[in-house]
Amino acid sequence: MGEQLAGMKRTHMCGELTINDVGKNVVVMGWVQRRRDLGGLIFLELRDRTGLIQIVFSEQLSKEAFDKAQHVRNEYVLAASGKVVKRSEENVNPNLETGNIEIYVNEFKILSKAETPPFMVEDRNNVSEAIRLKYRYLDLRRPSMQKILLTRYKITRIVRDFLDKNGFIDIETPLLIKSTPEGARDYLVPSRVQPGKFFALPQSPQIFKQLLMISGFDRYYQIAKCLRDEDLRADRQPEFTQIDMEMSFVEEDDVIALNEKMIARIFKEILDIDLEVPFKRISWQEAMDRFGSDKPDLRFGMELKNLSSIFVDSEFKVFKDAIDNGGSVRAINVKGAASIPRRQLDELVEYVKTYKAKGLVWIQMSDDGPKSQISKFLKEDELTQVLNTMEAEKGDLILIVADRNNMIVYDALGHLRLEMGRRYNLIDENKYEFLWVVDFPLLEYSEEEKRYVAMHHPFTAPKDEDIEMLDKNPGQVRAKAYDIVLNGMEIGGGSIRIHDTELQKKMFKVLGFTDEDAEARFGFLLNAFKYGAPPHGGIAYGLDRLTMILTGTDNIRDVIAFPKTQNACDLMSDAPSEVSKEQLEELHIKVDL
């Protein structure tokens, strides 16, 4: 066992000591980062949350301390008492914040010994992520990981402070709730008290925050854990954290204006960047038409153009057929990419196929004029019009996608635009381009389920002027929904909600719920609307993603203290795990493999 503190008190954190502390007797505590022996001297770098300080042992200072220091190894935990001394010019370590001072130790304790760790605690190690996650407690000692979690904390502090000053109150909503499957898959929790029944873990506090508005709390927020049992993509976790808020007596502009102020404050305090508000605001339709995406990256141009009008009466069947069947022909112009090798063009064809496009037409603006694999199918006039529309110049590469399904055209060209932007280094990594995408469609048709599903969720209000289309033309109805997009990533989204029983019932009907089904699942919400519900709306941000952006990491596991793998496991504690027969019996369930 290590020694006891026995009344020894820390006076300073390691990284906080400066040249102004020279001459003081101090006590520091921390982990040994590095050890060097030099004749009759032992130098240790001691690490805590704030940084490193060099502590020095010599026989002259204390024979006892010097002898004990012989046994100290990396990651030992020490408490050291001694005097702060200025280093001589030649001994200054410019790589250390505290590199111009050191502590001459006259007494110290070994609070905890350490075996040789499976990897060095330093930022530049080449350890596999699996090993990092298994020894997460060591991985978290690395300064870069400490900094990320500290930044995550700072973001929440700024958010809480901002919302508090704006009249929001933090109210906790329950974790054990009713399962109302619509959207992602619920995590379930068997009830012991009510055999055969289950709770669900919340996918979001959505319904509860609406009920809080109906309860008159006026402005609610919560930094809330949410859970979805989905197959994990690289940037998803089974449990994630939302900055969640809701406001009463507001319309879209109110929510948007308040949130711009909040985001501007976060970016100012964390990155010292002054964002220009208000942010740009474009409709979903415009975002799709210009960028082929509902979360466009505005850091570069290369916008989509619609070529459909050129080919309405074309003899080129592929294009005409797409247009005749409700689709379109659209293109982007990649400046300076005309001389792209044929092999790479073939790769691009494969690339757009992953987004369900059937093919890709290119026009290379070579020195000898435009070259294309479909030259022989196009009339002179058609080609000219295309080049004019695309503002094509020598050296450009025009990439065209046509499909009967407009969403495939958007999706393929939207991704192609991003891919070409990256390949041709058009994206300024230091830019922060915010925008609001508004006027989303309320519904989208699910081919899989053969019915309309809510684009955001079933509680999103339709635009007032579109309500009358709900019956006859639901696909055309726009929503009072807004997403906040940064550099091509959706960082938050919200809407004004339905606050009327009849409208909510109609919405459920359009989504294909029977009255009984709607009542069984959401009856309590429908009931709540009956007793006076204020107009209300809100927004939720993914805190994990926001932290990723603000700390410059592209690994979601780096911003969570104890994350799960993509297989939803905790490699450190080995969860999930088998449980005892007695536990399952008490819950009235059986494993059924």
Place this chain on the structure above:
Amino acid sequence: MGEQLAGMKRTHMCGELTINDVGKNVVVMGWVQRRRDLGGLIFLELRDRTGLIQIVFSEQLSKEAFDKAQHVRNEYVLAASGKVVKRSEENVNPNLETGNIEIYVNEFKILSKAETPPFMVEDRNNVSEAIRLKYRYLDLRRPSMQKILLTRYKITRIVRDFLDKNGFIDIETPLLIKSTPEGARDYLVPSRVQPGKFFALPQSPQIFKQLLMISGFDRYYQIAKCLRDEDLRADRQPEFTQIDMEMSFVEEDDVIALNEKMIARIFKEILDIDLEVPFKRISWQEAMDRFGSDKPDLRFGMELKNLSSIFVDSEFKVFKDAIDNGGSVRAINVKGAASIPRRQLDELVEYVKTYKAKGLVWIQMSDDGPKSQISKFLKEDELTQVLNTMEAEKGDLILIVADRNNMIVYDALGHLRLEMGRRYNLIDENKYEFLWVVDFPLLEYSEEEKRYVAMHHPFTAPKDEDIEMLDKNPGQVRAKAYDIVLNGMEIGGGSIRIHDTELQKKMFKVLGFTDEDAEARFGFLLNAFKYGAPPHGGIAYGLDRLTMILTGTDNIRDVIAFPKTQNACDLMSDAPSEVSKEQLEELHIKVDL
């Protein structure tokens, strides 16, 4: 459907308007609390989070508004625009904060209609709790409920602010964790990805906060949701909230001193009470000896006295037998209760039996001298010594309990003391008597499990000087544990933790774990200790109970927005509920009734 806001903006909250706003044109929004018609005038009281304001409609002000106001009923949601007017002297309503003003309405909108609610939204209603919980969104509109949740929020804000200024950082720990049953029952979550395996929901972030200390975060806090699947007592909920903190490089005094400052600040800011710090500190043994409780209520005396030495050689077998078998004879003195009716004395005998005492001996200090049911068994000398020890005076009632098991003596007399304190009005409800109970036993013997179990949890460190007793005399080992007690309630508890692999292993062994079992359940923690663990300790408070104290309610469901019943149900949404066969199939489980 109600009318739309359509750009109408609220200028003031209802309760914020004052006489200084007279003459201003304002827009308020809220719920109709009350409606009065008076000739050509309609008076509505409009309610929002901040309070009530009277709004007035007349034909002269606006015929259109007046006509529409005819249709308005209680709980309708309105937006009203008009001028603030001073009320004439005779119309001032002294029961309303804003009772000296009103708004003359020239335009208003009915944002939402309301059916007649199942109960009136006001503090004094006699609605059953089941109805209140079913219509929780209406119950939460009552000013008293709004105030409680606002106070709860203020407490968390004070805590966060205090801890932030003291270098703590809020780090989220996971909800889906490994099941390591020891103590209460875990809620389980079946894994879909790993058939037959389960996550548990956290009973506390205990292990994770210790790992964060091992990770070098130095000071951690979290306001954390915790879950226990236990049969609910009146003051328990399946999910509850802890104010949870942990510090590195500290000893008991450090944690205690910091927490006294925090508690003092909460009481100052919420109740404007200046608490005297440091709080009293007494050992567990002293608490039991003097008050028969490890959470003594210090608002009154009536302390226990040990009479055992008087009866060591007594001929009264009941007492002697208790003492000979390791037990004791103890008593309290209820001043002025000598003339208690015999029937009530009999009730007290029944009362102590609920705490497993076999009987209760009384001595009534009547005008004719001491009277007792055991007079004939006691020697003159014994009686005299008892009366001297108890400082008995005419009019007093001495109540004596003897048992072979000291814990039964403590428990029976401790509860009897509280009961008599209440009956004789000895408890000053306006007093806040804090104390720390320290030096708890590390272990207690469980007759049920036939083994020692941890009194706090298996990670609590033994006192340094008691470690050597762990092998031979585990029941005598004291812990570095501390509970903070207020007015007889434990509001928080914590300890310095074990931070050494070998000591932790020994602790598991004393608790009867095999090496394999300890490794399978807590191997990751034992491993973590190997790579340099700092001394650390912390504390956790029940936020729900703290809020109950600070808002003066004795119903835990009043301090939680959406609570469960004692049967762990949500009456509003009707959770838990049955789920689909498909959901269970995906999780590889079957209901087994």
